[in-house]
Amino acid sequence: MSLPKQTLALLQAARDIIKSQTADAILFLTETSLDWDEVRSHLKNCRLIVTAVNEETATKLRAREDLEVIDIDPEPVPSTERMSLALLKAVSLGRIQPGAHVVVLYNGIATTEDRAEHIDSLSLIHLGEHLERLTAQDLRKLDTQIPLETLKLVIDLASEIGREGREGKPVGVIFVVGDTRKVLSLSKPINFNPFRGYSAEERDLRDRRVREQIKDIAQLDGAIIIGRDGVAVAACMLLEVSTEGIVLNKGFGSRHAAAAAISQKTHAIAVCVSQSSGTVRLFQNGEVVLHIEPLSRPHIWQPFRLETQESEDGAED
Numbered sequence: 104m105s106l107p108k109q110t111l112a113l114l115q116a117a118r119d120i121i122k123s124q125t126a127d128a129i130l131f132l133t134e135t136s137l138d139w140d141e142v143r144s145h146l147k148n149c150r151l152i153v154t155a156v157n158e159e160t161a162t163k164l165r166a167r168e169d170l171e172v173i174d175i176d177p178e179p180v181p182s183t184e185r186m187s188l189a190l191l192k193a194v195s196l197g198r199i200q201p202g203a204h205v206v207v208l209y210n211g212i213a214t215t216e217d218r219a220e221h222i223d224s225l226s227l228i229h230l231g232e233h234l235e236r237l238t239a240q241d242l243r244k245l246d247t248q249i250p251l252e253t254l255k256l257v258i259d260l261a262s263e264i265g266r267e268g269r270e271g272k273p274v275g276v277i278f279v280v281g282d283t284r285k286v287l288s289l290s291k292p293i294n295f296n297p298f299r300g301y302s303a304e305e306r307d308l309r310d311r312r313v314r315e316q317i318k319d320i321a322q323l324d325g326a327i328i329i330g331r332d333g334v335a336v337a338a339c340m341l342l343e344v345s346t347e348g349i350v351l352n353k354g355f356g357s358r359h360a361a362a363a364a365i366s367q368k369t370h371a372i373a374v375c376v377s378q379s380s381g382t383v384r385l386f387q388n389g390e391v392v393l394h395i396e397p398l399s400r401p402h403i404w405q406p407f408r409l410e411t412q413e414s415e416d417g418a419e420d
């Protein structure tokens with residue numbers, strides 16, 4: 104018997120949770136080499152997803168057919184963040200559903216890279232709630248005058264656009280939120296403004312019907328400008344900002360560069376939906392501050408493979 108006593112106790116608890124049908128899968132975040140035959144013998148018939156940032160461990164794990172391995176970037180982040188990254192990656196790969204319940208086994212005490220510790224914690228994650236909370240937490244960290252409610256509305260709308268597209272086609276768009284006067288002074292219309300002539304109430308993103316209309320407008324060329332109060336101001340706007348000095352990873356084109364640049368030249372936050380991947384990125388001060396994957400985009404495997412290839416080349420953020 105090579106597994107530590109506490110690991111055995113946690114495996115048993117995980118198995119009981121799965122048996123009671125409270126969870127769909129078990130996710131291991133581990134850096135120590137576990138005896139996987141023994142782990143498996145305690146968790147017969149359970150779906151085991153494993154993630155490891157250490158390449159040597161990951162290679163060994165991949166050799167086993169009874170484990171699903173999720174690769175995450177080898178960044179030294181706290182275990183709770185690593186858990187979120189792994190869950191997001193598993194969802195974006197279509198391995199688990201956004202509404203799934205997952206038992207996560209991990210080491211909850213921060214360890215140094217050279218001293219990996221055994222699993223000591225178990226969390227039961229209700230993914231839907233967890234993903235919601237993640238975005239809200241990240242947004243609260245942003246130092247901005249734009250109300251959280253407005254940002255949340257725009258991000259939810261952007262995520263829906265990234266996920267659903269329109270009439271079967273993927274849609275990309277930039278929302279520029281806040282500092283409207285300055286943003287308008289740095290843009291020019293490339294078409295009629297579809298919001299012109301409508302009252303503030305009829306352009307308010309809090310209204311679901313307005314959000315649905317914006318999904319149509321998002322198909323038109325140019326950026327959509329939203330006030331800090333959540334009222335749409337203009338669409339079909341060309342952002343005329345120099346992208347000089349903007350450093351973006353390879354693979355980003357003019358849309359992302361314009362979003363980064365407007366967020367650098369103004370106090371606005373730019374929310375950019377990528378047409379090719381459906382990914383939503385928030386730019387502030389010229390940099391990506393939040394990254395949201397299109398969690399249940401139909402046929403997600405197709406764009407994701409492209410992104411993976413890019414990231415293997417060091418192209419993605």
Ligand SMILES: Nc1ncnc2c1ncn2[C@@H]1O[C@H](COP(=O)(O)OP(=O)(O)OP(=O)(O)O)[C@@H](O)[C@H]1O
Binds near residue numbers: 277324340379380
């Ligand atoms: N300065 C700008 N202002 C507003 N919209 C812009 C601007 N530059 C590009 N766009 C939009 O981006 C589109 C081109 O996107 P491009 O493929 O070059 O960018 P990208 O960053 O790779 O984004 P995606 O992932 O969506 O393809 C244009 O058709 C236009 O709608």
